[in-house]
Structure formats: C-alpha cells, structure tokens
Amino acid sequence: MTAFMALIVREWRELRTVLMVLGALYLLAMGGSIVAMHKGAAYVEGTAQRQAETYDDAEEYDDDFDFFDDDDHWGWASPWELREAISAELILFVYAHSMRGSAVLINITMLLLAMFYLIDALYKERSDGSTYFYRSLPVPDHILLLSKLAAGTVGILLLSYLMGLVSVGISRIALPGVFKEILAASGQSLSQIAYGDFLWDWLMYHLLLLIWLAPYASYLLLVSAVTRGRPLLAALGLPIVLAVLVRYFLQSDLLINVFTTNFIEVGKALAHEWEGNRYFFIEPDESVELFRGFGRYIWSSRSLVSLSVAAVFSYGTWAAYRRNMATS
Template sequence: MKTMKWLLRREFWEHKGAFLWTPVAVAAAMILLVGGGFLYAMTISAPENIQFNGHNVVQINGVPPALRYKVAHIAASGYMGLAAPVFMVLAVVAFFYCLSALHDDRKDRSILFWKSLPLSDRDTVLSKVITAVCVVPLITIAIGTAAALVMLLLGLVGTASKGMNLFAPVLMEPNLYLSPLYLLAFLPVYILWALPTVGWLLLVSSWARSKVFLWAVGTPLVVALLLKWFNVLVGHVSNNVINVDWFWSEVVARGLAGLVPGIWFSQDHIAVMNQQEGIDPAGLLGMSYGTLATPGVWIAALVGVGMLYAAMRMRRWRDEG
C-alpha cells in the first residue's frame, strides 16, 4: 500500500503541470471571460428588463416569486455545466498522459533506474491506471467545482445589481450542495467506460518505439478505412459485408474517446439536459448507471483489463530506448 502511494505521488509530481496547472489555467480563463463578460454585459444592459424563455419580457423589479425560484432552481441545478471546458481538458490530459506513461521512461532509459528498485511492473502500470482514471478526474472535479461556484457567484452578483436578488433561493436549493457529490458518483461509471481507452493507450505506450500517437490513433482508423474499402469491393458481388458502423462506434470510438466525460450519454439523454426545468442531476446519474446494464460495457472493460495485463507483460522485456 505504501509503495502504491509513493508511485502515485511520483506520477503527480512528474506531471504536476498537466494535472494541476493546466485545468487551473483553463478555469481562470473561463472565470475571466465568462464571469467577467457576464458582469460587463449586465453593467451596459438596460437596467429594467430581462428576457425569459426567449419571448417573455418582464420587469426585473417586478419578477414574481414563482419565476424567481424557478430561475434559482435552474441556476443551482446546472451551474456545474459552466465548468464543461475544464472537464474536456481532463480527456486531453489523461489521453496524452497514457500515451507517454510507459514510453517516455524507455525513451530516456530511466526505466533501467526504476527496474533497479523493488517495484513490480504490475504496480508501476497500475499506478498509471489509477492516476489516469482516479487522480486526474478528482483533481479536475475539485478545480471545476471551484470555478463553477465562482462563476455562479459572479452571476448572482450581476443579477442582484439589476434588482433581482437570487442569493436566498439559490442557497436554499439542495442541488447547489449535491452537484459536486453527483460528480463524484459518476466516477465509477467513468472508470468502466475509460478502461478500454486506457488499456489500449498504455499497451501502445509499452510497445511502440516511436510515433506513439500515430500508432495509437492511426491503427484503428486505418483498420476502419480498410473495412470500408472491403465493403465497397465485396458489395458488388455479395450482400455479406462487414458492419463498419458498429466497428466505428464500438471499437474506434470506444477505444479512443473513452476518456471523454459523459461519452456514455446518447442523444436521448442529452435531450434531458435541455429541458426548461433545468438539468436533472439525479436523472442523469440514474441514466449513467443504467448503461451498466448493457453487456457491451462490461465486455469492453474486460478487453481493457486484458490490454493492461499485456502492457504489464510487455514492460518486463521491452526496455530498449
């Protein structure tokens, strides 16, 4: 246990810039542009009117209590959506971290030093998996939550400056406090959906001598294009063609985009997030865990575990530069 803790600390300190300062920089830019832009818009806009639902124009000073509480509910339920760019950074950071995790120490020959220590290849690979699917998401959730709260506060200050004080109704909304907990509850679903991508990237990272990105991304894309070309040739003489659409969605997309948060949401699920009543975090959480009822999720996760095992075996002997 102490060894794994030490390995996780090593990963954090070696990649502190990507894990911590990159999302912090994105969050700061969002606060400056989105929050500052909203405050600026409120200062130069007409002081008496707001528009709601695209067509109903009401007097700010005369907003009925029911409407004020509805606006507060939408704000408290959906404020975490303001931090969406931060969570997109999570996918990019984790993707390139996995690509380089087992390749860089072979490239600079530092693998010889690490293998001289009493550290197993299993623990080394597992520490990188835990870093990619647990440590980086937890750091991102903390930064994203802080950024979303700051932007929500700026929004409340801006509306209050126009005469509509939403502080009390927003603070009374349970979703204001539960939203960060909902994000943490999404983590097990995220891990299962990310395992195929993490397994594939670490396997390529442990095997490729150079051009890791081209091997990891180019291989499935080239295979998909070859299957498409095969269908074009065979389709003229036979109806037995390969389901390339399935290969794109279940192999290419799942293998390369599994680290994107919310990749498991379908178009029907996205429609739920666009309701006029605001985002339903509990409903989205239920839909997310509902995807685990499909066997494809577990099969893909097992394939990811198999690729991780192969990466462990590969690291045992592929230590050349």
C-alpha cells in the same frame, strides 16, 4: 509511505507543471465568466431602469430582448418583463447551463490530458532509459504499471471532478452577489440547486467515465509499452487504418462503431441524464436537480465488457513491459 504512494507522488511531480498551467487557465476562465455575468446583470438592471424612466408606461413598451413566454415560446420581452423573470433564466440558462458547459470543457481538457499522458507514460521512460532505474527497484511490475494507469485515469478524472466542485463553489459564492438585486426581487435563490445531488451525480458520472473509457486508457498504455517510435501516431493510426480498410473492403462501419461506441455512449448518457432543460420557469421554493443519475449506466453489460477489454489490454501491457522492448 508505501511504494505505490511514492510512485503516485512521482507522477504528480512530473505532471504538476502542466496541471498548474491548466488550473491557472481554468481559474482565469472562471473569473472571466463571473465578470461577464456581473456586467450582464448590471446591463439588464440598468437598461430596465433607464427605460422605465423614459417611458411613463413601461407595459406599452416592447423592447428587443429575447425571451420565452409562459408556453415556452420564444418571443420579445420588455425590460420590465425581463427583470421580473430574470432569476429563473439566471438559474437555468446562466448558472446551470454554464455549469454543464464548464463541466464538459473540463472533461474534454482532462481527457486530452489523459490521452497525452498515457500514450507517453511508458514510451518516455523506455526512450530515456529510466525504465532501467524503475525496474532496479524492489517494486513489482504490476504496481509500477498500476501507478501509471491510476495517475492517467483515476488521478486525472479526480482532478476533473475536483475542478467541477471548485466551479460550483466559486459560482456559489460569487453569483449570488452578482445577481443579488434580481434574485431578491423574485424571492428566488441559487440554493434551490440540489447541490448534494449534483456532487453525487457528478462523482458517478466520473466513475462511469473511468469504466467506459478504461479500454481506451489501457490501449494507450499498451501502445506506450510496445511502440518503437511516434506513440501517438501508432495509437491513433492503427485503429484508423483498420477501420478504413474494413469500410473500404467490406463496406462495413463495424470497426468504426466498435472503436467509438463508448465515447458516443458516455456523451449520450450525459445528455440524457441532464435535467436542466426540464426546468424553465421554476417556483421560488422548487428544488432544481441537474442530473437524474448514472447508476444504471455503471451497472450495465457495457461496463462489464469495458472492464474486460481493459483487463486484456492491461495484461498485454504487463507482458510487454517485462520484456523491456527497445525504442528506435
């Protein structure tokens, strides 16, 4: 086992309790949503059947289910109409949107985890003295730091990606059974989702996150290497104070924009590339792509600037780390 792998295993061992708790909560949420979908499907099916029995002519009955018509106008649908169209709605509104929703939720959770991890990564070992132990080992400083940065960025984003895959896998297995009757009635299938494309796009999206959020990650690690106390407050307080001062004295949002631009742009990229809204009614043999792709965002000047800024912060972290700066 190489030293780097041993360091990554160390990070895993330190983080695994938190990750296991998050994983358990996530599986619980997944299970809950599948149960909710199951109950929803059963309710729709049951209502349609009961009302069909109550009214001789179901076509005359207007019930109060919301629904889009063929021209994409919101309106009312009878249970029969609802039942006829439910597979299209299922794929787009229940399945695809829930995938995006859970993906964003996973992302936000993981980014928060990364933030708390990185801000504590070096500060904690400086404050408990274990930095002396790590630095008494024959491992170069840049490898020690790289293990921290990799665990807090690549590691956590990889977990986010894997959780996305698990979500797809679980829903792919569980949902066809839940909506079996409805899907069979319209001749449609969840396999219409372009899973291969999704896996690739989802991976590219995470690569984009890694690159565009690298300046934030390396900044947090830098603060973790130099601050004498309250690392989170120091990390957030400094840019906020600077931004407020510039706003107050120069009447400019420049710093606020600079500090938040990559976060905003990565969110815009996700929304812009989302294809789910383009499909509403789909044909039984139509392939549904969830994202257009993130390649052009990755190969951009923003990526170059992001990586350059991250490199500067990382150099600062390396220089500070070697000085063994004391905590309060």
